[in-house]
Amino acid sequence: MQGKDYDIRITSKHRVRFTRDAFNLDNRLLIDLLETNGQAKVLTFIDQGVADAFPELQTQVENYMERMPGYVSLGTIAYQGGEDCKRDANTLQTAWDAIEKAGIDRHSYIICIGGGAFLDVIGLAAATAHRGIRLVRFPTTALSQDDSGVGVKNGINAYGKKNFLGTFAVPYAVVNDFTFLHGQPETERRAGLVEAVKVALVKDAGFFHWIEDNIEQLSVLHPHTLEETVERSALLHASHIAYGGDPFETGSSRPLDFGHWAAHKMEQLTDFELTHADAVGVGVALDSLYSWKTGRLDEDSAMRILRVLKQLKLPTWHASLEMKADDGTRAVFKGLDEFREHLGGQLTVLLLKDLGKGEDVHAMDRDLLEECIDWLEMHASGRADWPQSAEA
Numbered sequence: 001m002q003g004k005d006y007d008i009r010i011t012s013k014h015r016v017r018f019t020r021d022a023f024n025l026d027n028r029l030l031i032d033l034l035e036t037n038g039q040a041k042v043l044t045f046i047d048q049g050v051a052d053a054f055p056e057l058q059t060q061v062e063n064y065m066e067r068m069p070g071y072v073s074l075g076t077i078a079y080q081g082g083e084d085c086k087r088d089a090n091t092l093q094t095a096w097d098a099i100e101k102a103g104i105d106r107h108s109y110i111i112c113i114g115g116g117a118f119l120d121v122i123g124l125a126a127a128t129a130h131r132g133i134r135l136v137r138f139p140t141t142a143l144s145q146d147d148s149g150v151g152v153k154n155g156i157n158a159y160g161k162k163n164f165l166g167t168f169a170v171p172y173a174v175v176n177d178f179t180f181l182h183g184q185p186e187t188e189r190r191a192g193l194v195e196a197v198k199v200a201l202v203k204d205a206g207f208f209h210w211i212e213d214n215i216e217q218l219s220v221l222h223p224h225t226l227e228e229t230v231e232r233s234a235l236l237h238a239s240h241i242a243y244g245g246d247p248f249e250t251g252s253s254r255p256l257d258f259g260h261w262a263a264h265k266m267e268q269l270t271d272f273e274l275t276h277a278d279a280v281g282v283g284v285a286l287d288s289l290y291s292w293k294t295g296r297l298d299e300d301s302a303m304r305i306l307r308v309l310k311q312l313k314l315p316t317w318h319a320s321l322e323m324k325a326d327d328g329t330r331a332v333f334k335g336l337d338e339f340r341e342h343l344g345g346q347l348t349v350l351l352l353k354d355l356g357k358g359e360d361v362h363a364m365d366r367d368l369l370e371e372c373i374d375w376l377e378m379h380a381s382g383r384a385d386w387p388q389s390a391e392a
Ligand SMILES: NC(=O)c1ccc[n+]([C@@H]2O[C@H](COP(=O)([O-])OP(=O)(O)OC[C@H]3O[C@@H](n4cnc5c(N)ncnc54)[C@H](O)[C@@H]3O)[C@@H](O)[C@H]2O)c1
Pocket: 047, 048, 049, 050, 053, 080, 081, 082, 083, 086, 114, 115, 116, 117, 118, 120, 140, 141, 142, 143, 144, 147, 148, 149, 151, 152, 153, 154, 155, 163, 180, 181, 183, 184, 185
C-alpha cells in the first residue's frame, strides 16, 4: 500500500500595534489586546537602560497592571540590557529562574520592554519555558521598533558566535510605543533610519520616494515624520515575514539582509566599535553602487540612494573596508564566505534592479567590488566630486 500524505498548514496571528504612553491608565490598548481566563498572570521584564531613561516607568507599569481587570500582576523585574545580556547566559538563566519562581504557566503573559538585545534574551526565555509562554514585546529603540522587534526570532550569543542559541517564535504581540522611540539619544533614533531605507529599497519604491520627499524633516528627526517612517518600515518587515514565503528562514534568499554581508563583517572587524546601523549604511551604499556597476540599476537611482544616506547623515564608507586578511586580500570579502556559510548553502546576495525591486545573485565580482570601494572612498574623502544627483 502506498503511504498517505497530509500537509497541514499551521498558522499564527502576528499582532503588531502602535501607540503612545501604553502604560497611561487611560490607554486601553493592552487591556483590549490580551485575553484572560479571569486570573492570567503577567510578569514584566524591563531593560535597565529603559528603566533609567524613564524613571517613572516601573511604577507606571505596576499601577497599570494592578488595575487590569482579570489579571494577576507579578510585578516588574529590571536587568541590564544591551549586547552584554546576550554575551553570557546569565540573564537567560535569571529570567528562567524568575519565570519558574513566579509560577508562570501557559495561560500567563510575559511582557518585555527593551532594546533588541534584551528582547532577544527574554524572548528566548519565554519561548522555551513551558515550551512557550505568550510574549508581548515592547521594542524601545528605533532599530528594534522598525526592524528586529517586529520579527519572530530570539537568541543569545554562544561559542563566540552571535545568535548561536535561539528559536523562531511568533510573539503574542508587538507593541511599538512611540514614547520610548522619542526618549532615546539622537544617535539611536537616527540609527533606525537605515533599516527603513533598506526595506524601502528592496520592497517599496513608493516608500523610498516618500523618504526622499520628506528628507529634510527626517534628517532632523522630526517626531511625526520619524514615527511614520518607523511604522511603514515595521509593517514592511512584518509583512515580508508573514507573506514572503519563508518566515523561519529555511531558504537562502534573505531580502531583508540587503547590504548586510559587508555590514556584518565590518562590525566584526571593528570588534563591534562600528554600530550595526553605520555598518548597514556602508553596506547598502556598497551594494547599491555594485548594483549600478553590474548594469542592474540605473545610475540616477544609485545616486539617489547615496544622496538619501548622506542626507540622513548615515556613513557611506568606513576604514574597515581597507583592512586586509592574513592572506593579503581585503578582509571584508571574507564576509561573503561567512554569509554563504551562515545561509548553509549557496551564496545568495540581493542586489537592486530598480528602486523597490531586488534580484538574488549567487556570485560577486571582487574586482568590481574593489572598484566600488575605491569609488566610495574617493567620494567620502572629498577626493572626487559627488555626481550632481548625489549631492546633498
Ligand atoms: N531577533 C531579531 O530578529 C534581531 C534582528 C536584528 C537585530 N537583533 C539584535 O538586536 C540587538 C541590537 O538591538 P538595539 O539596536 O535595539 O540595541 P540594544 O538592545 O543593544 O540597546 C542599546 C542600549 O540602549 C538602551 N536602550 C534601549 N531602549 C532605550 C530607550 N528607549 N532609551 C534609552 N536607552 C535605551 C539599552 O539598555 C542598551 O543599553 C543586537 O543584539 C542584534 O543581534 C535581533
